[in-house]
Amino acid sequence: MNRLLEAVVENNRQWTKEGKIATYIPELGKADPNTLGICITTLHGEEYFGGDYETKFTIQSISKVITLMLALLDNGRDRVFSKVGVEPTADAFNSIITLETKNTQKPLNPMINAGAIATVSLIEGKNSEEAFNRILNFTRKITGNPDININKDVYNSEKATGHRNRALAYFMKSTGVIENDVEEVLDVYFRQCSMEATCKDIARIGAMLANDGVLPWSGERIIPRHVARIVKTIMVTCGLYDASGQFAVEIGVPAKSGVGGGILAAVPGRMGIGVLSPALxxxxxxxxxLKALEELSKELDLSIF
Structure with a gap:
């Protein structure tokens, strides 16, 4: 398997020359565009690697999977989905337009920025510090990595430049979707997006979801099976933003991307996959x-469809 992953990396390294690194968060612009790494964690706890799999990156929107799980644990599905929908979108991940044009005025799904901010507002904690520490400790648990922490430079950069996210949050405050203090909610959101991980860490999250909520390396159940299924379903329909349908056709597994260049994938009953390449x-x-995952999906027949 390691040989296959190294071959996949080499076959697709040419694609790192395409696209652009996210610079609207200034600190992200410092990433090396030539990076390409991949990791697989099986449901037996075996791990395989290829390329630059040890490179750390901020998980950005991959954190939306984590906070959705935690919000469902804290509130139950009815409460969560009274505040955020489950429908795909053809608009950009940071779009504000559907908040005003849809009759419900709630965000379309938890994987776009507005939906993720609404989801974060539901996580229990008496203040932003306590709420974020619950997210951080949960992340450490599901990755088996007690050293995961935030990249403070990226956090400060996001907080200083996150004007669109503030607009989304204050609009949702005005319609009652967000009930808590907006700046506290945003602080948690900026922190969660700034958590730093490797391909191995996010592959482990994928493996837990692929294993219906059970950690493959310990056998400990972390989330109920029905929560894992809800999260994986929303990953299939919404996890790649307005490219989710194309991803389902070409690769066909539950996945979530982030503008840090990471992609988390969960192949039900088989494995978790973590991929990193910052050029978007x-x-x-x-x-x-995406190209590496497409080749891997074809080689290992991973599509769930």
Whole structure:
């Protein structure tokens, strides 16, 4: 398997020359565009690697999977989905237009920025510090990595430049979707996006979801099976933003991307996959990462369809 992953990396390294690194968060612009790494974690806890799999990156929107799980644990599905929908979108991940044009005025799904911010507002904690620490500790648990922490430079950069996210949050405050203090909610959101991980870490999250909520390396159940299924379903329909349908056709597994260049994938009953390549397409998805996953999906027949 290691040989296959190294071959996949070499076959697709040319694609790192395409696309652009996200610079609207200035600190992300410092990433090396030539990076390409991949990791697989099986449901037996075996791990395989290829390329630059040890490179750390901020998980950005991959964190939306984590906070959705935690919000469902804290509130139950009815409460969560009274605040955020489950429908795909053809608009960009940071679009504000559907908040005003849809009759419900709630975000379409938890994988776009507005939906993720609404989801974060539901996580229990008496203040932003306590809420974020619950997210951080949960992330450490599901990755088996007690050293995961935030990249403070990226956090400060996001907080200083996150004007669109503030607009989304304050609009949702005005319609009652967000009930808590907006700046506290945003602080948690900026922190969660700034958590730093490797391909191995996100592959482990994928493996837990692929294993219906059970950690493959310990056998411990982390989330109920029905929560894992909800999360994987939304990953299939919404996890790659407005490219989710194309991803389902070409690769066909539950996945979530982030503008840090990472992609988390969960192949039900088989494995979790973590991929990193920072150069993005116009929709905010890793170009080389998508190409590597496409080749891997064909080689191992991973599509769930």
């Amino acid at each position: 397409d116009a929709r905010g998805n890793s170009i080389a990462g």
